[in-house]
Each structure stands twice: as C-alpha cells, then as structure tokens.
Amino acid sequence: MTKIWTIPGGVHPEERKEQSLQLPLAEIALPKELVFPLSQHIGAPADPVVKVGERVLGGQLIAAAHGIFSAAIHASTSGTVSAIEERPLPHPSSMPGECIVIEADGEDEHIAYQACEDYMQLSKAEMVKRVRAAGITGLGGASFPTAVKLNPKSNQPVDTFILNGTECEPYITADDMLMQTRAADVVLGAELLAHILGDPERVVIGIEDNKPKAIAAVTEAAKGKAIEVVSFPTKYPSGGEKQLIQILTGREVPSRKLPADIGVVVQNVGTAVAAYEALRFGKPLIQRITTVVGEALDTQRNILVRLGTPVAHILAEHGFQAKRASRLVMGGPMMGFALDTPDVPVVKSTNCILAPSKTELPPAAPAQACIRCGMCAEACPASLLPQQLYWYAQAEDFDRLKAHNIGDCIECGACSFVCPSNIPLVQYYRAAKGTLRQMDIERQKSDRSRQRFEFRQERIARAEAEKEAKRLARKKAAEKARQQQADKPGAAKADVVSAALASAKPKAISAEDELAKLQRAVASAQNRLEKLQQKHDESEDAAQRDKFSAQLKQAALRLQEAQAKLDARQAIPAPAEAVAGVAASATTDANDPVAAAIARAQAKMSMPPAEKLQANIDSLQQRLAKAEAKLAAARANDGDTVAALQAGVDKMNEKIAAAKQELAALAAPTAATKPEPAARPTAAAPSPAVPPVKAAPKPEKPDAASVAIAKAQQRAAALASMAPRDKLHQQVKSLEGRLEKALERLAKAEADNDDNLDAFRTGVEKTRARLQQARAELESEQ
C-alpha cells in the first residue's frame, strides 16, 4: 500500500458526478464552423500558417508554435479557412482574440497520419519534438505546453512522475470517462511520458476514490508494470498539482518554484493519452473528451468533441434551455469561469461545459460582513489566512498581503465555498494579485527608467567634459595657427580650406566622438552579454532559459556588429591620413557618406590610372550582370519596369565600352601624362569612367563636399596668387560673412534653446576674434 499524505484544509462540495455518467461517451454532429483561438495555451500565441480561402484538411497544421513557449494548432476537420479575425475567447475576461475560423465542408477529410509502431525506440529528443509538433498542452486546465514540461533541466533529475487522474472538481467526469474507456492507452501514455522523463523511480497514477470504475480499469491495465495506481480520499482540491504532489509524495513545491525543482512532474491523464496518440499514430491534438452537464440540459454526458467546436453548437445538441440556466460555466463549479456568450469554441483545456439550473447553482447570496469565523482558514489547502487576505485586500494594504503570501493562493475557491457570509473571497484575491502584478511591472519599469536616466546624466556629463576638452584643443590649435599665420601669411590657405570643409559639413561628428561612441557601444554590448549570461545561468525553468538564450544570441550579434563597426572605424584613418593632400582636418567617418566618398575618391586618386580604370570596368561589369538579371526577371514577370531596366542595361554597356576604350588609350604611353583630377565624387553618381580632365567640368550632379573642396581649392589657389593685402581683404570679407551667418544661427539656437548653444557661442566668439585679427593685419598692411 502506498503511503498517502493528507493535505490541510479542503472541502467536500456536492460531487454530482453521476449526472454525466449515465450515458456512454458520444460524438456529436460536425458544426458548420470551427474556431481556433491562436492563444489557447500558456505562452506566446501561435502564428497562423494558412491563408484565408485556403482549404485545409483535418489534422493539418494551421498555426505554428511561436517559439518554445507556445503550442501548434491543427484543424480538427476539413474545410476552408473563412477568416482570421478577432472572436470572443473562452477566457474569464471574455475578451476577443485572434482566431482562425474554418468553415467545415462536411467531408471530414484528414491528412495521412504517420503511424509509428516502435515509437518507443525513438530518441527522447525526437519524442519531445513530436509531442511539440502535435500541439499538446496540459488538458487538465492550465494548458501548459507539454513539451516544455517534458524537458526539465538536466540538473534536475525527475524521480517521480505523477499522472493526475484526480478530477476533484464536482460535475466533471471527462478524465473518469477516459480512464474507464481507454485505461490501456492511459497506461501506455504514462509509460511513454515516464520514458521521456528518464524513467523516474516512481510512476504514479493518482485517482480520487470516488471513481471506483476508473481505478479498477487502470489498475487492471497497469498490472505487471512498474506503475503504481493510488487512490486517495475524495476532497477538493486534491487534484491541484501542488496538492496532489503533497498527497502522493509528502513533498511541497517551494513557493514560486516548479514541481520539477523537487524532482516531480505531473501530467494529466488526458495529456498522456494525447501524447501516446501523437507518437503511436501521428495524430495531433484535435479532439478531447469534454463533460457536458447541468440541469439546464436535456442530455448530460461526456462527448468526444473536436477542438474549435462552438459551445453554442454543443448546447444545441444537448437540448439546452437558456431560461432554466442560472449561468454558463466553462470548467467546473469551483474553478471554472462563467461565459457570457456561448459563441466561444472548445479549446484544448475545456474539460467541462456546465449549464446548471437556477436551483442547482443559484446565484450567490449577497455578501455579509466577515465574522472572522475562520472557516475559510480551515478550508484553505495552502494554509493561508483568507480572512486576513480579504481584510488587507479591502484595505489595499499590499505589504501585508505579500507578507500573508497572497501569491501562494491557488484560487481554488475553497474559502469562498465555506464562507458563511458569502464573501466572494477569490474575486478579491484575483483583483489584488492583478494589482500586485501591475505594481511589479511598474516598479520594474521605473527601475529601468531610473537607470536610463542615470546613464543619460552620466553620458551628458561625459559629453560635456569631452566638449570642453575639445574646445580647449581647438583654442590651442587656433592660437598655433594664428602664430603660424603671423609667421607665414600663406598658411592662411589651409585654414580657409578647412573652414570651407567644416562649413560644408557642419553637422559631421568629430572623429574621436564617433570612436568613443562606438567603443561605448561595444562596451555596453559586452556588458549586456555578460549580464544575460549570468541571468541565463541562474534562471531556473526551462522556458525562461530559452528566452534568455534567445536574448543572449541577439546580444552577441549586436556585440559583433558593434565590434565590426569599431574595427572598421579604427581602420579608416590610415588611408585618409595617407592622402592628406586636400583637407587635413576633414573628418573621416565610417558612417558619413561624404567623408567616405572623399576617402574613396582619395584612395582612387592614389591608384595608378590604369588600375583604376580596370577596377571601374570590373565594378561596372558586376553591375551590368545584376542589371541584366533584374531585367530578365522583370521580363519573366512581364513587369512594367522592363523598358527602364533595358535602358539602364544599354547605358551600362555603353559605359563599359567607353571605359574599355579609355583603358586601351591609357595603355598607350602618350596618355600617361594626362593630369589627375583633384577630387572626384565617385560616390555621388556613377560616372561612366574617370574623365581624363580637370575637376571643374563635371557631367553629373556634384555632391556638396566635392564642390566645397573644389571651391576651397580654387580660393586657396586664388589667394596664393593674390597680393597679401588683397588676400587679407578677401579674408576679412569672408570672415564677415561667416560671422553674420554664425550670429544668425546663434540667434536661432537661442530662440530654440538648442543644446548646442554653447558651441554656437564659442563659434561666434572665435570668428569674431579672427575677424578682428584679420582687420588689424589688414590695417597694419596698409
């Protein structure tokens, strides 16, 4: 005899199981329409894989699991997908949710199921995969994806596997019926799941002693196998997962932990049969046994029902009289939820549809004051103090609620059931728990935003410091330049060029800034990665770990990206500096197209012309190939872009021809003397070939930078040829212009209260100083 522990509390509501056991298990007519909510399990909603209008067969996958913590959904008969839309869900909140609607065609054609004789020879991973593919979730009520439960952490050996055939809720007999009619399959399912879990020492099927027929059938089927069939006294809520574990093992699942943490896994008997069917016959979860019961029905019995069948259809098939019904409940009278409309479908967890008459389950009497009689505490299986919870829930004293472990309330309803004052206690707890969850989320959010704020403060401070340092550096440089200028008037040239460049790209971020930013990005990515790794290692349950490992991958990717960017950035200055001919102070930035263009142009310039041309031709040919491919595709599709593409291809052909010609010309020794272009905007627009002329005549739209460079160079050249006085004159004029502009910008910045106000101010100051200096020089010159 197996030892049985007793649980504290518990109640004995009227069982009323015989009501639905008078008739044999039956099937009902096919409904016209079936509705499959995408979210009928714990975890992420499934992703639809069918389109509206598509014909589907029974057993066909219609929505795939979204990640590990999700479950696939299959059509339960053949028909056409008529809609994928929001429909009311069978959920306590009766909120609408995304559903796949299938119009049954009456053929009830199914896909060919892949049976597997020796399924026990499959690898465990394959078994879990098949269970997952069959979309199996816990059929007892919580709808937890079964595959997740079958995959406990490797450091948590499962020593006890419990098959839950308790069915402690009054009225419900679905599991009872299943065990009576398919005891052998229950046992096979138990063996199968136990095998997947690594053949734990104990495999127990727990059944309450009010189901003698089921106990007899299962005991008979389990004869000679290493499976204990244990019956224990009927008491609600013995079938609660935590309670059943306590009854059968004497162990308690620690608060906020999972049964797997103490080496126990519990599955419902229905789930075991579904898993067996999935592996043995390749059948996905598309039907289940549901109890249809209540005195507002003419027929009360268990039915084998296709998932997705609307409750209204089932009620109609059982002679439902709405006038007699006090309410409509999905689930049992203790934990089921009231439906306000029968237009919701049967889902994987629907074990009962209860339509009680007004005398059977009369509307609740009005609540009276709590007399603190303590009956609720006597009934609570979790040894909570419901009356205190109620008191503090009313007072919204959340600290006290937490201290009284409201989180460990399993919402079994035993307390409300016994309360002589008819207080809907569970309702209060649900609301309080909801608020607590909300508070938790809010707190996390505020923690995060506080962190963000702190980071921002830090960043701003750092930026300020950097700016300050740069300003000082600039000041020093300017002083030096001024000195040089004083020594050698020609030096002004460089200054003007750089000024022109700077004005061409006023918004360019300085190189160091960029570098620092990238480095920061890498550092923070690394940081994140480490943290995630840590969390990943710490996290207890499999699902969470999966989530973390996904995040981890993402973080690693990001780190890689950042690192790559940083590397690229660090590599760039080399070529840029190598060709420091034009603009010494030009900022080269990997992300800045202008700078990149300049760099590329400069790189090209440093290439020998023949090579350059060759490269050009190569790239053109590549582009041609691509364009031709596109053209072909467009032709195949008869797209209207054909003409345009054709023109493009033709043009490219021409260009290549021209370039080739040039290359040939270049090969001739006379061509080699041709002067080099100063700067060529290759990035701005594809030029057919490097034109063997000066920079000035440009057939394509020139980009701003190259124009500025060209202008600056021109000006520099002009200045160089000017008399010093004229030169100064020119400088003064240009400085005056710049000052004006800078003042304008400053005014605008002031009006907008811009962040860069200081920068503008120093700019103005500097220009002004330079202007004054230039003027003084001019005067002295005169």
Place this chain on the structure above:
Amino acid sequence: MAFMKASSPHAHGITSTADVMQQVLLATIPGLLALSYFFGPGSVINVVMCGFTAVLCEAAVLKLRRRPVMFFLQDYSALVTGVLLGLALPPYCPWWIVAIGTGSAIILAKHLYGGMGYNPFNPAMVGYVILLISFPVEMTQWAAPRTVLAEGQQLVGPLSGLGHIWFDLPLDGYTGATPLDLFKQNNSLLVEHLYASEPLYATARWAGAGWEWVNIGFLLGGCYLLYRKIFTWHTPVSMLAAIFLMSVLFYDNGSSNSGGSPWLHLLSGATMLGAFFIATDPVSSAVSKRGRLIYGAGIGILVYVIRVWGNYPDAVAFAVLLMNIAAPFIDYYTVPRTYGHVKARPATEKSDK
C-alpha cells in the same frame, strides 16, 4: 444571449452566518436550563430582555447608519450578543441594568467601531464590564442556588422576579454569595474546613452548588459547537488548560492561602461560558490556530490571576477584553506556514516578493 457573469467558485456551501449564530444560540440551552433550575427564572428573563433590547438597539443603529435593517438583523449577531450578556448578568437585576448593558454592548462596542466584523472588543463583555464598574452592588448580587435555601424558602418565581426587576419590589432573601466570592473572602480557614462549613460547597459535588452544573451545561453546549465545527478547539482548550495548570500550581495543598482547587476554577463563575461562548467570539479573537492557542492561554492565565490576586471575584470579562487588545499583535506573529514555505513569516515582514 448573455449569461450571468460570476466569479468562481459557482458552488457554495450550505452554512450561512445566520446558521452559525443559530447554532450558538442553540448551544446555550443546557447552560440556561441549569441556571433556571438552580436560580429560578431570572436568567431566562435576563436573556429575553437582553435579546430583545439588543435587537432593538441594532435596528435603531442600522437605521441611523442607513443600512438595510432586515438584511443585517438576519445575521442574528445582535441577538447572540444580547443572549450572552443576559446569561452573564445576575438573575433579577434591575431592568435598567439590562438596558444600559445591552445598549453599551450594541451601540458602543459594536457599531461605534464599524459594526459587525469590525469590533475589536467582544461587545457582550464590554457591556458587562461597564456595568460591573458602574454598578458594582447590583452586579455582584447573585441569587442563592436552590440547594442552599433555608427551610421553607422558595425559589424566586417568575412574577415576583419581574416585580423586582421592573418595580424594585423586595425579594425575600434571594441573594447569596457565589463560590468564588466565598473563596475570596476566606483567609483563615483551610480549604477543607471552608468546604465543610459553607453549605454552598457542602451541598456540591465538585465545586459549588448549582454553579458546577451551570458550567457543565455550558461545557456541553460548547462541545456541541465543536462537533458542529462552528469554531475550532484551540481557544477553549488552551484557556481551560491554562486555568487548570495555574490552579494546580497555586493550590498550595488546600491551605488558607490556597488559590482554590482546579475544580473550583473550572466549574465556577463564568469559566465555561467564557471558554466556549465568549473567548471563541471570532470577530475579536486571534485568527490562526497558533494565535488562538496563545489567545486562549492568555485569557486563562489572566482569569486566574485576577480571580486569585485581583480585586474581582470573577474575571472572565476583564481577561477577554485584555486579550482582545492583544489579538492583532498575536496575529502578526502567528501567521501559519503557507504551503511551499519553509517557515512561517510574521505579518509585519516587508518584502518585494
């Protein structure tokens, strides 16, 4: 088609608050019978008058507070308060004692604190203590039990009793000391001699004439309530155990300094009434099992201490009120260990879990 939206559970047990209160009323019957047998109809008159006044007060206050009168009256709680006070008051006490006591119980102790379920003190005991402090003479005159009546003396009849209650008509020699009074007044005799010399003890089997049967009556009623699971055993058992232990400890072999025998303490005064009908009042007691053990033991100890070393011969009312004050404090530290927790946590613990 829209159906009623209701939160689970949809089923409900059959007990109602009214049931609970009715059971309590029912359970007072053995004790009341014993009282009437030994002391005449005084207690029945008390119970009727107190009950009536209590319901009247309750209705009046509910009306003033604009609450649905009938709905709340149906919970029988006012009636229970009245009946318990009636049982505790001395038989044939004047009508105004009843009025003042019941009025204070219902209006002061119950409704001024927020009504049913919110009163920190046991209303009946508040009423009783107010009376005891304000009118000590009237409150300490108990009738003599039938076994000690002088030759030719009759038990007080209903009519003469009412005459005394309402019109202060004299009642011929009806008063007598209670066993606890006598014991307290004694300071020279050994317990043995005291027992032999006083007919109140001499005619009794264990403790005091009449009183022992009254207490046994209430004990029976209490057992019935336990059997019906109206309350748990923790408070009464721990209270009685505490009284028993204290009296064993300080019995002093029956010397003239003796605190009295355990039987005297268990079966005298309001011990059983207090243990099963007063201390078990759920509203004002501690909530958890452990809490109730402590609460009951506290009452037991206080009862003994006040009886033996205090100024009042009986002390259930004071002891209960004192422990009422301590109940919330006890509750904080006696939260039971919840499923899945290694240890019980105090209710004052702050956590972010």
